[in-house]
Amino acid sequence: MRVLRLTLAALAVGAAFMQPARAGLFEDDEARKAILELRNKVQANEDAAKQRSDQLNAVIQEQLQPLRRSLLDLNGQIDALRAEIAKLRGQNEQLARDLADTQRKLTDQSQSVEARLKPLEPQKVSLDGREFQVSPDERNQYEAAIGLVRRGEFADAVAALNAFLKRYSASGYTDSVRFWLGNAQYGKRDYKDAIATFKGFIAGNPDHPRAAEALLALANCQIELKDNKSARRSLEDLIKAYPSTEAAQAAKERLRAIK
Structure with a gap:
């Protein structure tokens, strides 16, 4: 127990x-x-x-x-x-x-x-106290013709100037061309044609700067043709219309020489 x-x-x-x-x-x-x-x-x-x-x-x-x-x-x-x-x-x-x-x-x-x-x-040209427009060909033909006059190639100059007037009848060069045409005809001894050209130039441009020279050249042509009466009248008209110009002085001398 x-x-x-x-x-x-x-x-x-x-x-x-x-x-x-x-x-x-x-x-x-x-x-x-x-x-x-x-x-x-x-x-x-x-x-x-x-x-x-x-x-x-x-x-x-x-x-x-x-x-x-x-x-x-x-x-x-x-x-x-x-x-x-x-x-x-x-x-x-x-x-x-x-x-x-x-x-x-x-x-x-x-x-x-x-x-x-x-x-x-067109080119502007001043000639004989006037200004106008011309074409280059127009100017060249004019200068060529004037060159013939200055070189004494009067027969060719007459032909060239007449051709110019025919081609450029309304040109500003026309008056100058007629003046030089009269001189070329005078140089060529075409006195009758020169007289007609100068008379036409003077009648159409009595106030032209070369009008007195044209009258003197006209009288020279008449003298060459032994038309002293007409020459005296032209010289007297020159002295009366343009008394202060050299052409007038030359006209007086020519009058004294005309018998």
Whole structure:
């Protein structure tokens, strides 16, 4: 009995020592379980977040895809526009060069035409106190005829002066041509023709600067034809009409010489 009691007492003591150990083991299991549950929740949250992130990325990628295509198309259009602009710039530069070449050619042609037309343009001439316009050919023909008179080639001069009057009947040179024609006829000794020419010149141009000279030449022609009466009358008319001229002084001397 005593042994039984001792045994029960020992069991009771053992049980007393065993009770705290079981409680500690139970608490460790609960902590592990809580930690595992917490880990699972964290993992689940991470998985859910990852899933949402993947879904969001997929949505963003899906939405960005058209934008990327649009950007690519826009870049392609920009590149095409740049190429077109470069092409147009090159064309403009070429057009500018062509225009400059054309303008230079037109300027050269214009200057060439002006150079060709200039000899054909009317020219202002001052002769015997009068100014008038003549063509270059008109002036050349007149000067050539007067040159013949001055060189004493009277036959050719008469032909040239008559040809001038026929071609340029309304020329400003006409009066001068008639005066020199009379002198050429006188030099050729065609006195009657010279008288007719001088009379026509004087009658049509009594105020001409060479009218006095023409009257003196007319008197000389009459003297050559031995028509002293007519010569005296011409000299007297000269002295009366143009008293202050050198021709009038010469007329006075001629009058004294005429018998």
